[in-house]
């Protein structure tokens with residue numbers, strides 16, 4: 086039993102008092118070079134939901150949200166003021182150094198510290214090596230109540246269901262804890278425990294709207310083989326429409342929110358559910374504008390009228406490639422014809438589109454990349470991200486190429502970025518050059534829309550020529566086209582990973 090779990094170390098309480106938990110979001114916006122350009126600031130839904138659940142289960146909970154702070158100093162102040170029995174830190178790859186610092190600060194105060202969230206779920210041993218007492222690799226609500234009570238009572242964490250901890254230098258996984266059966270049991274997020282107004286007024290200044298994030302489901306039933314889903318795996322649960330509406334109403338009435346981002350991995354998996362939600366948003370309100378991530382096979386054009394009437398403004402689409410061969414190899418389960426249909430309908434309905442695209446899938450040839458560029462030119466989405474495929478530990482793609490990794494650190498922004506992390510078909514510079522071609526193409530779109538389509542087309546052809554005559558021969562290098570290496574892998578139907586700097590979730 087760790088010495089800090091001795092309740093007598095908290096003189097103001099005895100073992101019978103409510104357990105006290107401090108939850109920390111270690112993300113410091115000003116340290117994030119992408120923040121201004123790409124990252125949209127919302128409070129962590131994980132932290133907000135966990136806090137609400139703890140509170141409903143008789144646990145005193147407070148939150149230190151570092152998003153608008155300079156550094157992690159507020160954590161120490163909070164620890165000294167609140168004297169929690171337990172500290173819980175939300176983890177993402179990007180914030181790992183801060184999370185480790187917070188663990189050190191907690192331990193310095195003699196308080197045990199837990200890690201939860203996607204990064205620690207993917208590499209729990211790393212967090213245990215860095216001084217965390219345990220990792221909660223999956224859904225956290227029930228486990229956190231259990232651990233907090235154990236720590237308050239002076240019982241060990243090791244072996245607790247839903248945790249990974251160390252005992253005598255050995256990693257011990259507690260028995261798995263079942264997922265919550267009914268997501269309607271989740272209370273409304275504990276918005277009052279952090280500074281919602283700071284987020285909302287930042288949005289107001291930036292966009293003129295008070296924006297908030299909402300989640301209507303957990304998990305995803307699809308199986309894109311490159312997708313990392315460490316927390317909820319391939320499970321899927323959905324809240325009732327009534328429960329979703331009560332959250333939207335609360336945001337609208339209590340915080341004057343007028344724009345919502347539905348953060349589900351896939352929004353509207355069940356068509357009947359989606360239709361009911363849209364109908365009730367239209368008839369009952371609250372009348373909010375919204376955006377969501379959607380799959381092209383689910384976003385049927387005939388639904389768009391209703392979505393638009395309910396307030397739809399922007400859709401994130403995991404388009405990934407303009408080559409059907411590559412989509413099949415990625416196990417995306419989507420067809421190019423669906424992409425084309427949805428892109429055209431969104432344009433017709435004046436809904437903004439954000440496309441996620443990826444380069445560097447094993448077996449992808451320059452012809453496949455040209456096909457992606459052609460698709461991009463044809464539909465010219467308002468926003469996009471083109472990333473170089475990165476194998477994320479825990480995915481089938483990673484397992485298949487792990488012998489060809491280039492020994493670089495995983496991208497701190499999650500599953501992808503602009504560095505080539507494994508020996509792919511072409512040298513890294515070829516992919517970077519292709520990214521440049523996409524960004525030029527996006528600029529040309531503005532010229533096309535505002536000035537002259539002819540000038541834009543001419544410039545476009547000039548870049549193509551530069552590619553054919555100069556870049557291609559230069560960048561193929563001595564290694565030449567190694568697509569045969571990838572082709573072998575593609576035959577094995579390898580998974581793939583996409584995520585560029587602004588690609589904040591599985592690309593759906």
Ligand code: B12
Nearest residue numbers: 128129130131173174177178201202224225348498499590
């Ligand atoms: C919505 C979302 C966003 C939103 C909101 C972010 C926010 N502030 O929460 C936006 C668009 C702003 C965003 C931004 C980014 N995101 Co994001 N995002 C998501 C998404 C789609 C859903 C997250 C969510 O709300 N889940 C629902 C809640 C309930 O689940 P949860 O947070 O996992 O929490 C549960 C458990 O993990 C656990 N738990 C979590 N924390 C803790 C702590 C303790 C102590 C315990 C015990 C348990 C526990 O219990 C919770 C409840 O059961 C996920 C994908 C996914 N499905 O997880 C990606 C994801 C989390 N994002 C990711 C990334 C990379 C980013 C960015 C870095 C991307 C970028 N643009 O640079 C930024 C970082 C910004 C930031 N503030 O940290 C990655 C993280 C990968 C990684 N290993 O780090 C994910 C997993 C997507 C992916 N597969 O790549 N994101």
Ligand code: SF4
Nearest residue numbers: 305309312591592593
């Ligand atoms: S990429 Fe999207 S649709 Fe595919 S498995 Fe991941 S979350 Fe599901």
